[in-house]
Amino acid sequence: MSEYTITVVKNENPKPKPASDQLKFGKYFTDHMFIYDYSEAKGWHNPRIVPYQPIVLDPAAMIFHYGQTVFEGLKAYRTKEGHIQLFRPDKNMERLNLSNDRLCIPAIDEEFAINAVKHLVHVDSEWVPDAEGTSLYIRPFIIATEPYLGVNPSSMYQFIVILSPVGAYYESGINPVKIAVENEYVRAVKGGTGEAKTAGNYASSLKAQEIVSKEGYAQVLWLDGLEKKYIEEVGSMNVFFKIKGEIITPELNGSILNGVTRNSVIELLRHWDLPVTERRITMEELDEAYRNGELEEAFGSGTAAVISPIGELAWGDKKLIITEGQTGEVSKRLYDTLTGIQFGSVEDPFGWTVKVK
Amino acid sequence: MSEYTITVVKNENPKPKPASDQLKFGKYFTDHMFIYDYSEAKGWHNPRIVPYQPIVLDPAAMIFHYGQTVFEGLKAYRTKEGHIQLFRPDKNMERLNLSNDRLCIPAIDEEFAINAVKHLVHVDSEWVPDAEGTSLYIRPFIIATEPYLGVNPSSMYQFIVILSPVGAYYESGINPVKIAVENEYVRAVKGGTGEAKTAGNYASSLKAQEIVSKEGYAQVLWLDGLEKKYIEEVGSMNVFFKIKGEIITPELNGSILNGVTRNSVIELLRHWDLPVTERRITMEELDEAYRNGELEEAFGSGTAAVISPIGELAWGDKKLIITEGQTGEVSKRLYDTLTGIQFGSVEDPFGWTVKVK
Ligand SMILES: Cc1ncc(COP(=O)(O)O)c(C=O)c1O
Ligand SMILES: Cc1ncc(COP(=O)(O)O)c(C=O)c1O
Numbered sequence A, B: 001m002s003e004y005t006i007t008v009v010k011n012e013n014p015k016p017k018p019a020s021d022q023l024k025f026g027k028y029f030t031d032h033m034f035i036y037d038y039s040e041a042k043g044w045h046n047p048r049i050v051p052y053q054p055i056v057l058d059p060a061a062m063i064f065h066y067g068q069t070v071f072e073g074l075k076a077y078r079t080k081e082g083h084i085q086l087f088r089p090d091k092n093m094e095r096l097n098l099s100n101d102r103l104c105i106p107a108i109d110e111e112f113a114i115n116a117v118k119h120l121v122h123v124d125s126e127w128v129p130d131a132e133g134t135s136l137y138i139r140p141f142i143i144a145t146e147p148y149l150g151v152n153p154s155s156m157y158q159f160i161v162i163l164s165p166v167g168a169y170y171e172s173g174i175n176p177v178k179i180a181v182e183n184e185y186v187r188a189v190k191g192g193t194g195e196a197k198t199a200g201n202y203a204s205s206l207k208a209q210e211i212v213s214k215e216g217y218a219q220v221l222w223l224d225g226l227e228k229k230y231i232e233e234v235g236s237m238n239v240f241f242k243i244k245g246e247i248i249t250p251e252l253n254g255s256i257l258n259g260v261t262r263n264s265v266i267e268l269l270r271h272w273d274l275p276v277t278e279r280r281i282t283m284e285e286l287d288e289a290y291r292n293g294e295l296e297e298a299f300g301s302g303t304a305a306v307i308s309p310i311g312e313l314a315w316g317d318k319k320l321i322i323t324e325g326q327t328g329e330v331s332k333r334l335y336d337t338l339t340g341i342q343f344g345s346v347e348d349p350f351g352w353t354v355k356v357k
Helices: A089-102 A110-123 A199-203 A206-214 A260-271 A283-291 A329-343 B089-102 B110-123 B199-203 B206-214 B260-271 B283-291 B329-343
Strands: A032-039 A043-051 A055-057 A069-071 A074-078 A084-087 A135-144 A156-166 A177-182 A219-223 A231-234 A238-243 A246-249 A276-278 A295-302 A306-315 A318-321 A353-355 B032-039 B043-051 B055-057 B069-071 B074-078 B084-087 B135-144 B156-166 B177-182 B219-223 B231-234 B238-243 B246-249 B276-278 B295-302 B306-315 B318-321 B353-355
Touching: A032 A110, A043 A110, A069 A089, A074 A329, A084 A110, A084 A329, A089 A110, A089 A135, A089 A260, A110 A135, A110 A156, A177 A206, A199 B199, A206 A219, A231 A238, A238 A260, A238 A283, A246 A260, A260 A276, A260 A295, A260 A306, A260 A329, A283 A295, A283 A306, A283 A318, A295 A329, A306 A329, B032 B110, B043 B110, B069 B089, B074 B329, B084 B110, B084 B329, B089 B110, B089 B135, B089 B260, B110 B135, B110 B156, B177 B206, B206 B219, B231 B238, B238 B260, B238 B283, B246 B260, B260 B276, B260 B295, B260 B306, B260 B329, B283 B295, B283 B306, B283 B318, B295 B329, B306 B329
Parallel strands: A177 A219, A177 A306, A246 A276, B177 B219, B177 B306, B246 B276
Antiparallel strands: A032 A043, A032 A156, A055 B055, A069 A135, A074 A084, A074 A135, A084 A353, A135 A156, A219 A231, A238 A246, A238 A295, A295 A306, A306 A318, B032 B043, B032 B156, B069 B135, B074 B084, B074 B135, B084 B353, B135 B156, B219 B231, B238 B246, B238 B295, B295 B306, B306 B318
């Protein structure tokens, strides 16, 4: 099908690549990007890989005013053998379309989008770093481009994919972080956009994040917006707790992001025959388990850090020191197995990895 | 002060102006725009008026990913004598800084921003239309421009002002609209960003809006996100109800926008010695008043339509037909007085209008 043919314009002036040990998160970008246009008359059309270049938009383009936009985040990993592979890109594109639906953005063809990502990564394959723990972060996003100040869905969009080589999230491997429970600000609420991966959710989180980071905390733990009772998620991670052997994560309720890592953690735990439950859990319950010595582990899950053990949880005046501030056994096993599968050093019994040609 | 000097580059290729009776809302833009840059090293700097032109941004610019952005909306009016005046621009710039604070964007100098708007309107003064009910819509906005994929406040911003000549909101003068009460989706919640004028609030409103407009309703009436009980606001308007002579508007609670028109309505009603109350009001109370024949008027207030009488309010299966679907007496008096002040045909005892040189 001709509309499925991606044209490629090679960058004749490739940039120098940063050294593998100099990588940061989201600071460097590769030589190419993918662009795909949408208009009401043509639908999604003109898919192309072009040199990395600025986006040029009318100042009235709706993205600048009404935030009609969605995004995704996944990674390409280089295996020991030098191959490149993606981790569950189908899940990301499925979620992109869920986000699209919530934001009134026309759906994309998921399979085509996966192929576009693969094609782009292939073109920039020299940018996939090979040092321990490094990878190529992939950022697909869609923006409303119609120049019009009415509060309506746009009639024009661009679907863009950019790539960024990133370092190991923790320089010294997996490392517990300090998290603060947020009691004032709200990220999302049922009926809102919390389940969608859309810019506004992140904009609204900046203030709380800024306050706690001044106090030395890495991220905030969000409570539900209605009662400020139920645990939702952490910054840009989903969250798990191990209480008396049971591993608990908040159930998907419409205001929590359905994380790909969260889903992979649940499947792995089931595969290992460990008890894992998706259910509502309050800070009170967590605190009580802590005081009874029954809170054994806590960790976040997300594409950036994979598994992030929580060593300390501040809740008002209380400080919960979890697993003595160390990395718990289950956290470690999940981290090793997931990163092992992602980098190809551990067998993948789930068919999660997808080779880039 | 030299940083307060706005440089002007004139557009050598002015566009043809649309005819006054062809104007739509937010479709046409003038020949010039204002741009002001922010960097951590320099603060806000390089204020300039330049030909209307595209915004050129790195695809990793934070506005495209994390929605760190705020905006305002106000108008310039041409008086019968041919002068141009603004309506309460100080209120808009004050609110812009409140929005900035919530979104972790560095504050702007409000007085300077008002001067920049005046200067820009002056440069494009020929674009201020003079047909009955037409005006020049002014859209100041700030976008985060740093190319970086971390969820953090940006270190770089642009403050931009664009102008759009707009027609009378209602072709045949003031006209009642049909509004649907939204029971599923949520626009904003206490602790969120509802009080700020930021893109994400509008993105999250599109879905509900799309559904009700298919059913013939102009906008949705939002209920509070916690209990779906208390009335908040309408689409892009604040809302008022007249019950047994008392004029009631929901109190500012952190999730409602503090509308300039809302504030002006309250001040006018007080000036007229009419009873006006800012308080919580539920849909139940409204419905009960309606059934008792005590709901006398309902109207929205906002910069675009000034006063928008509500002729019908759909709430689940119920349909409240208000003021027999006609424009109420208070609505009409407010509309006439406010537009009179804005266009200079009615005396302004409040000092609300500001002449553009
Ligand atoms: C709000 C939020 N929650 C959770 C996650 C984790 O999702 P995933 O595992 O798909 O990366 C992310 C992002 O990555 C996020 O932004
Ligand atoms: C959500 C919302 N509420 C209310 C208003 C009315 O505010 P103002 O009277 O300042 O125009 C607006 C916008 O104009 C709005 O966007």
